[in-house]
Amino acid sequence: MLGLIQQKPASGYDLRRLFSTTALGTFSDSPGAIYPALARLEKQGLICGRVEKSGLRQRQVFRVTASGVVALQRWLRQPIGRHDLVHGSDSLMLRFAFMDGVVGRDASVEFLGALASALESYVTELRAYLEQHKSEMPVSAMLALEAGIRGYETTLQWAHHGLEVYALIQKGGTR
Amino acid sequence: MLGLIQQKPASGYDLRRLFSTTALGTFSDSPGAIYPALARLEKQGLICGRVEKSGLRQRQVFRVTASGVVALQRWLRQPIGRHDLVHGSDSLMLRFAFMDGVVGRDASVEFLGALASALESYVTELRAYLEQHKSEMPVSAMLALEAGIRGYETTLQWAHHGLEVYALIQKGGTR
């Protein structure tokens, strides 16, 4: 939410619509999750709400504060931990999605490099585990693990793809 | 936990070690999560604990009851919903991992077929969304979405792979 608000100031309802209509559907669009979270962020001083009556109904639009940007940058610049990998690298993707605008493309590129090397060792580790245990596993369990490993492998390939994309941009202009 | 206990009766500590040492590391191994969950399952009558002093220290080993098996089968036989796909198909993999032993290989095969067709339409939907919006997105956001889509595509390929594996098994004997 901090990242979304930083991209463009938004109200609670705006965020709800983002979560329910766009590809961000992974997240909860329930008011019981969003409004308390906004209140917490405001109490921490990371965002600041301002009531707007302009034209339509009353809306409370939130903007990130200076310390909000700092917190966002700190979150985005966290090193990639093992924990992040084990849980499917979803949180890593989320972080990556906001990098360009907040910490710059250099950070995005650096992130992709670090992700690639972390994934490389994790994949070989998982492949070794599978080879060692696949004889004692039920077929479906073995296949499920295979699915997970393939997921990591494509994320790895994707990281290389992303690096290429950034390299092309660097040559061909900023956009 | 119900699925694991069904594969082989286990104590709370057994489950903790499974979650902390094997490829099931996605799940929490904290006692504050496991023991209350076991207590809930037992209160629902899905598992049944029995204290064992055999040889070593005192352990409470849990087994699934008849209604526990029924509940497990009901969970495994749930149709694949959109909700399951959107959240990264992790819960689907978990279900698939237990299918062979609980509802049989025919159900596993049927599941893979249903998963493949569901993924096919979901992937084309996401690709269309990306094509339509990629010009207004930051580069990193676009790449993050691309990563998600590629993940679904490899899951789709994996489903076909799984179907082949089961077809081979059918020909070559039960194991």
Added chain:
DNA sequence: AGCGCCATGTAATGCGTTACATGATTAT
């Protein structure tokens, strides 16, 4: 006048996390 959407919340409940607590057994 009434229906539906915009926009913001609150309340009850359940569950996970972190941290703390306990006792029994095996190894040094």
Added chain:
DNA sequence: ATAATCATGTAACGCATTACATGGCGCT
């Protein structure tokens, strides 16, 4: 003896979920 591991829990806290509640605004 003492440390480490086995094995089982409890307590405080925060947060998400589900459902309910409210009021202004626009259309028919």
